[in-house]
Amino acid sequence: MATIEDIGIDLGSTNVLIYAKDRGIVLNEPAMLAFDYDARNVIAIGTDAYKILGREPSHIEVVRPLQSAVIRDFDMLSIMLNHFITLVIGKRIFSRPRAVLSISCMANELEKRQLILGMLEAGARRTTLLPRPLAAAIGAGINVMPHVGHLVVDIGGANTHAAAIASGEIMAESAEIDGGDAFTDAIIRYVRLKYSLLIGFKTAEDVKCAVGNLKEIGETEVTIPVAGRSLVTGLPKQISLSPSEVTEALNEPKRNFIEALIGVIEHLPAQLANDVFDNGIVLTGGGANLKGLRQVMEEELRAPCFVADHPQEAVAAGCGYVLERPQELSMFLGDKRNK
Template identity: 40%
Template sequence: MLGADIGIDLGTASVLVYVKGKGVVLKEPSVVAFDRDTNKIKAIGEEARLMIGRTPGNIIAVRPLRQGVISDYTVTEKMLKYFIQKAIGKRTFKKPLISVCVPSGVTEVEKKAVEDATYQAGAREVTIIEEPIAAAIGAGIDIFKPCGNMIVDIGGGTTDIAVISLGGTVVSTSVKIAGDDFDEAIVRYMRKKHNLLIGERTAEDIKINIGSAFRRAEPVSMEVRGRNLVSGLPRTVTVTSEETEEALREATAQIVEAIHSVLERTPPELAADIADRGIVLTGGGCLLHGLEELIEDKIGISTMTADDPLTAVAVGTGKFIEYASETRTAKRGLFDK
């Protein structure tokens, strides 16, 4: 392999790697477990995720990315290096071209941190792309047409909302409410309503299995195990989807409010296009049951989820680098003439 073109979706919850010509080759949780005594990394990815909440005192499982930005530079660099090598193998003669996506609201300093970490992890050249643009490309939208497309990318740490036209962002916002906040809301609700202390992995299971943003026609329920805060003993309670809707109401309302604020700032011509074409949802957080219905109900615009919302950003990031290299070749051809 003579240096591959790689697209990386550097997410708060998981990292996805797209390799040109192969598609998404790697999807792992962005979790690193390391020994505090020796400062050595014990596990990265899925192996480390299984350790969350189950480690002895000297081993800690951390997420080096918080709300879409790097919170621990050194650990992020090591994690990136590991994922790049796992995706393309160690036997490469040339360093890869890498495009990485970042939330639309990040500062120049945060962007620079991502760029530096990617260079340190072994990139030949780094392109930074905004998440909504990557999500739109990955969802199959032709972003270079002169018409408005609204994309809502709900990840693990941030929700990026943008109106895209002619290959660029017209209006955008990034709110720090997403999948992780849904989990935290469930943890708080269980503590308040049932006096039950649960971990973030259990909260995620509840969200995936019975979580709802909009009332279901037929409620579903599941048994949840945790620690009773009164007796201090393990206890099992039954939780319904109606309860999760109540628990998540505040977080989902903030996302709807953010969509509303972006629409308010959208030029009228583009707003008309969006009313006609609808809103497209991407990211793992949009898989929450009833989110489409909630947005439609509150905003009044038809809402649909991308075909593969989990990989849309990674695919878009990879395709963006392909587009960039094609443009570069075309420009070179023009100058040669």
């Protein structure tokens, strides 16, 4: 195993990504564990736990330690962090890495202390907490140091973090915007109401990724088969869902998302708002890949929008860049940390 001294971690509600100095993204796993109540132990973590989701028997529960950017189960979070960090750096006694960990804007002081403690137990010798929007901006290649405003919209699974950044600081922010899961849930509701068919979250997520589009494409449509359980007969049933139906299903969360962003922009100081409209809005996070989102935002917000390269990796990369570029980004290493 290659020696790794520094790691950047995107600790999301949906996925955990780890960036290793000079190596890039070395881990991308679902942020979940499977707990067996009969055996009273964790039986699967990350991808292995995701495979069980929706198929778990009554004595097994798939747990997300973070929900809506809030720590729900610190013990499970510590186990998950320890597992992922060990996968990347191995078990170490004398050589422990430094880490930069993304932190939600909504995290309180207790949660911050819990995260630092969890990282210490997982093998990090020193942990710096970096606000998620700043990490996303740095990872997207934005120079956050000049006295010029940028608006970053990081679309995670449970939440979207929108933040105006200037002079290396967050000038205005909101983490109370729905993330990509809201679009997935909308597909589940649509299919249940229109077809009396109950489908799982994983099925709806696959539909969203395959044919989800916030814009009407106006082309010959190829339907996608969707299977679930009939709410009428209780038996397995399959339907054919068209892309236009999926677009219709996504209309409500799309409106909510745009209205929330308008609310953020409306509360910006005038000069900062002017900077945002000059420089555009940068989209990061896995939700930035939703087809038609950038175009809808440009039409509704009347500002240029750009999707970062590898948007899902931006937060982890930004955390890693802080460690790779200490001369340029040293101010971000002065955060609360353990030594």
